[in-house]
Amino acid sequence: MNTRILQETHRVNAKLMAGEEASAIAAAACVDNPSATVEDHGSYITISSEVRLDLNIKTITEELGRPYNVPTLLVVLSSYTGQVDVGDDHVSIKEALAS
Amino acid sequence: MSESLIKAYDRVKSIDWDPTYIRQDQKLVEKTRFHLEGLKPVDPFKTFVREYFQMEQEKDNRHYAILEASSRLSDSEPDARWMEGMKFGLSNLSAIEYSAGRQMGRMARSVAPMELRQGYMMQVLDEMRHTQLEMNTLRHHMRSWRDPAGYDVALRAAGTSVGGGIFRAMCEDFMTCDPVETSLGLQMFVETAYSNLFFVGLSSAAAAHGDKMLASTMLTIQSDEARHMANGWATLATLLQDDRNIPLIQETLDKWSWRVHMSFGVGNNLFADYFVTKRQESAKEMNMRWLFDEFYGGFYQKLEKYGIKAPKHLDRMIADQDYLSHSAAIYLFGAWPVFYHRYDPMSAADMEWFEKKYPGWYKNYGSFWEAYNRCTDPSEQALVIKELGGLPNFCQVCQLPTIFPLPANNTGRSHMHDGKRFIFCSAGCQEIFLNDPNHYQGFQGFLDRYDGFELSEVTRDMGFVREDGKTLIAQPTLEAKRMWTLEDVRRCDYVVQKPPPPPFAEAA
Numbered sequence: 001m002n003t004r005i006l007q008e009t010h011r012v013n014a015k016l017m018a019g020e021e022a023s024a025i026a027a028a029a030c031v032d033n034p035s036a037t038v039e040d041h042g043s044y045i046t047i048s049s050e051v052r053l054d055l056n057i058k059t060i061t062e063e064l065g066r067p068y069n070v071p072t073l074l075v076v077l078s079s080y081t082g083q084v085d086v087g088d089d090h091v092s093i094k095e096a097l098a099s
Numbered sequence: 100m101s102e103s104l105i106k107a108y109d110r111v112k113s114i115d116w117d118p119t120y121i122r123q124d125q126k127l128v129e130k131t132r133f134h135l136e137g138l139k140p141v142d143p144f145k146t147f148v149r150e151y152f153q154m155e156q157e158k159d160n161r162h163y164a165i166l167e168a169s170s171r172l173s174d175s176e177p178d179a180r181w182m183e184g185m186k187f188g189l190s191n192l193s194a195i196e197y198s199a200g201r202q203m204g205r206m207a208r209s210v211a212p213m214e215l216r217q218g219y220m221m222q223v224l225d226e227m228r229h230t231q232l233e234m235n236t237l238r239h240h241m242r243s244w245r246d247p248a249g250y251d252v253a254l255r256a257a258g259t260s261v262g263g264g265i266f267r268a269m270c271e272d273f274m275t276c277d278p279v280e281t282s283l284g285l286q287m288f289v290e291t292a293y294s295n296l297f298f299v300g301l302s303s304a305a306a307a308h309g310d311k312m313l314a315s316t317m318l319t320i321q322s323d324e325a326r327h328m329a330n331g332w333a334t335l336a337t338l339l340q341d342d343r344n345i346p347l348i349q350e351t352l353d354k355w356s357w358r359v360h361m362s363f364g365v366g367n368n369l370f371a372d373y374f375v376t377k378r379q380e381s382a383k384e385m386n387m388r389w390l391f392d393e394f395y396g397g398f399y400q401k402l403e404k405y406g407i408k409a410p411k412h413l414d415r416m417i418a419d420q421d422y423l424s425h426s427a428a429i430y431l432f433g434a435w436p437v438f439y440h441r442y443d444p445m446s447a448a449d450m451e452w453f454e455k456k457y458p459g460w461y462k463n464y465g466s467f468w469e470a471y472n473r474c475t476d477p478s479e480q481a482l483v484i485k486e487l488g489g490l491p492n493f494c495q496v497c498q499l500p501t502i503f504p505l506p507a508n509n510t511g512r513s514h515m516h517d518g519k520r521f522i523f524c525s526a527g528c529q530e531i532f533l534n535d536p537n538h539y540q541g542f543q544g545f546l547d548r549y550d551g552f553e554l555s556e557v558t559r560d561m562g563f564v565r566e567d568g569k570t571l572i573a574q575p576t577l578e579a580k581r582m583w584t585l586e587d588v589r590r591c592d593y594v595v596q597k598p599p600p601p602p603f604a605e606a607a
Contacts, residue, residue, distance in 0.1 A: 009396050015299050017318045043306040043314045044299060071154045075161070078321040079299050081393050084329050086144050088103050096332060097339075097401040 012082030012093045013048040014055065021064065021076050028059035044078055053082070053093040108145035115213045129209040133279040133344050140214040140337040144221075144326045151221055155228065158319050162232070165315045166239060173243070177309030179443065179577050182240065184374030185313065186249035186440035187431070188366070189240075190257045191266045193233045198270035199289075200226030202281050210278045215337070218330040225323040236316045248565050248572045249439040256439050259561050261545050262366075262431075264498045269362045275538065279334070283348065284355035286331025290324050292394040293363035298324070300385055301370060307377045345406050354534070356410035357527035360419070361497040368424035369431065372453075373445075381456040383420040391417060412527045421457055422504040425464050430500045432471060432575075433487050436554055436588050439563045439572045444471055463505060475575040477587040482554070483575075485593050492598055493544050494524035496532050501601060512604035522600055529606040549595045555588040557595060 014029075016022035022045050026038045035050040047053060061068045073091055082093040117123070200223045207219040234254070241250035249256075257263040273281050298321040306314040338344040368382035380388075399409045410416070435442050445453070445468050453460040467487070474483040484490065491500040492511060501511030501524045510525045516536055523529040532539050549557050558564065563572045569584045 009392060009400070011397075013393075015321075017315075017322070041303045043302045044318060071150055072157065074154055074325070075157050075322065077325055078318045079295050079325060080328070081397060083332055084144070084325065088105055095401070096398065097336065 010051050010095055011048050012051065012053050012095060013046050013080060014053055014077060014091075014093055015044050015046050015079040017076045017078050018042065018044055019076065021068075021072070024064035024068075025055060025060050025073065025076075027063045029053065029055060031063075032056055032059050049093075051095055055091045055093075057089045104147065104150065105145055108147065111147070112213065127209055129205065129278055131210050131277050131279045133210075133277070133338060133347055134341045135210065135212065135279075135337075138212070138337050138340045140212050140333055142214045142218060142333060144218060144329050146217065146221055146326070151224075155224075155323075158322060159228075162315050162319045166235065166312060169312045170239065170243060175309060176245070178376055179441075180376050181305070181308035181310060181374055182244050183246075183249070183441040183443065183577065184370065185240065185310070186253065187256075187260075187262060187438060188370050188374065189233060189237055189313070190253035190260075190439075191262055191366075193230050193237070193254060194257045194263070195266055195270055196226045196229040196233060198274060199285060200230070202273050202285060205274065206278050206281055212337070215330065215333055218326060218333065222323075222327050222330060225327070228323065229320045232316050232320060236313055239312055246441065249441075249563075252439055252562055252572065255562055260438060260563075261434070261493075261498070261500075262438070264545065265362050265365075268496070268498045269358060272358065272538070276535075277351075279338070280351045280355070282331055282334040283351045284359070286327050287335065287352075287398075288355045288359040289363060291328045291331060291398075292390055293359050293367060295321065295324065295328075295394075296385065296389045297363065297367050297370075300389060301367070304371065304375050304377075304379075307379075308375065339405055349407055350534075352407065353411045354531050356416070357412050357525075358497065358531065360412075360416050361494075361499055361503075361524065361528065364416070364419075365423055365427050365499065368420075369427045372424035373428045373431075376443075378452055382424045383457065386420055412525075415525070415527070419504055421459075422463075425453070425457070425460065426502050426505055429464065429467050429487075429506060430491070430502060433467070433484050434490065435573050435575050436482070436484075436571060436583070437557050437561060437563065437573075441574045441577050443577045444468065444475070444575070463507075471575070475579075477579075477581055477583045480587070480590050482588070482591040482593050484554070485591065489593075489596060489598060490546070492522045492600060493546060494528050495521045495544075496528035496539050497524060498544060499524055509601075511601035513600045513602060514606075515603070520600060526604075526606050529604075533606060546595070546597045550597050552595050553589060554591070554593045554595065555585040558588065559585060 016025055026045055026047050029036045029047045030038065032054050033049045036053065037048050039046045055073060057068055057070060070086060070088065070091060077091065080093045083096045085092045085094060203219045203222040203226065207216050207223065211219050237250055237253045241247045244250065273285055298317040302314040302317040305317065338348060368386065371382035371385055395409065395413065431438065432442055450461065450468065470486045471483050474481040474486065491502050491506070493500055501522065502509050503524055512523055512529065514521050514523065514529055521532065523532060558571055564570065564585065565572055569586065571583050571585065571588065574582050
């Protein structure tokens with residue numbers, strides 16, 4: 001019986017519906033998160049980061065060029081890996097069950 | 100200056116009250132074996148009803164605009180293999196979503212501490228939304244796809260077909276098991292892992308095959324799942340505060356990781372490998388990335404410090420990735436007359452790709468496809484199911500045929516319980532049965548119902564016949580000089596028979 005060691009990972013990510021908003025959110029994420037990477041899967045994009053990913057409304061608004069808010073971000077946030085934390089001006093994805 | 104929603108949320112929580120018209124013991128008719136007293140839950144998504152509806156309305160405005168545009172502005176026809184496969188694929192979804200809504204209502208009533216209840220109640224509404232989104236997709240496809248037969252019977256088929264039976268068995272277990280188990284099983288394994296892969300991963304395939312409507316449906320459904328995943332994590336984080344829950348959590352994770360592998364897992368892999376023509380990742384590659392590295396790797400690694408171990412059958416689940424889609428396809432294609440879509444057999448190019456991605460594929464599966472291609476013309480009066488030696492047995496628990504990992508080398512087994520012989524596909528399902536035998540009895544499976552029926556009578560009984568009353572909805576190829584009729588099937592003279600049972604085996 002083979003025992004594959006499950007890869008240890010500390011990456012978290014957010015998956016967003018492709019479009020203008022997702023592109024702005026990805027650009028903002030790269031500004032605010034030094035280890036962020038972005039993958040394009042056609043219908044959606046994945047923004048990935050080490051240990052935590054902060055999506056800040058202020059930075060997104062600057063990238064998008066028009067006012068933005070958390071409820072609208074949640075419209076295009078299709079999925080994520082990690083533990084989500086929703087605030088008034090940000091949505092953060094952190095490592096699950098981090099103390 | 101509007102008050103912080105987060106602060107307002109905490110204030111509103113304090114308005115919770117105990118109703119006077121019903122006592123707690125009257126309300127909590129369903130018990131849980133988990134320990135919940137004195138624990139401190141945390142709610143990550145602090146959603147008011149007003150903000151919830153604003154967000155959901157915006158989602159629906161965007162999505163239904165796409166639906167509308169897609170009806171009027173179609174530039175090219177979507178891929179037929181995909182659109183036909185989705186008759187089977189989509190039909191099962193609405194009932195699953197509706198069941199999830201019921202499960203959440205049950206949880207909100209019976210076990211939810213106040214901090215978690217709002218999230219569960221929102222999920223009830225979300226699942227009703229999803230049910231309707233999927234029904235609207237079925238209706239859209241029924242109106243716009245060139246062969247609507249199959250889309251029109253989709254919801255009925257979900258209740259009667261073998262595929263429907265697999266998902267019904269899973270949903271009914273969710274609705275009747277320990278309610279806290281429901282949260283871990285549904286929100287962790289289904290919504291965070293497997294349906295996440297289906298809705299997001301396969302949305303990319305849907306778009307690539309010209310089904311933009313379904314891609315949008317899937318992504319907007321999954322955006323609600325973001326809150327459901329958080330419900331699951333919040334429940335788990337709460338339970339972990341009491342050490343007595345640790346062995347109960349382990350049992351639950353072992354059971355549901357297996358059950359979801361043997362339902363959603365099979366479906367995901369089948370669609371990713373057999374319903375597509377524009378190939379990118381194989382099902383195995385997709386699973387290794389999404390499930391085994393991201394989900395199981397990330398998730399279980401965090402639980403180790405609580406004493407929780409990786410799923411009991413993880414080795415098998417990983418090894419199955421080489422076979423799951425292919426063995427499932429043999430069943431789905433082999434039993435084509437009792438389904439409700441047009442099949443597109445694998446081409447030489449498909450087979451070459453499979454051999455590249457799954458070395459050894461041709462040795463295990465090539466002869467089936469050769470036989471299949473000899474049995475597509477109705478005038479030849481040959482049914483591939485007869486060439487295969489008839490239908491297989493089905494598992495008492497998961498309702499799948501006992502053909503995994505490979506039909507010729509499967510882990511099907513018999514077991515005596517209370518003087519009756521039961522059949523299981525695997526040790527995993529056998530253990531689930533033995534832990535709660537009464538939970539998995541008292542219904543009729545496919546063979547119980549149709550043993551002794553000539554095959555065309557099964558198709559007729561299931562209602563999978565076109566409007567002319569004689570042509571089958573299902574056909575073994577996309578194009579045909581002449582379509583198979585009930586009479587064509589009858590002439591092949593295949594009578595459904597329970598096959599000999601598998602040998603006995605212990606679960607351990």
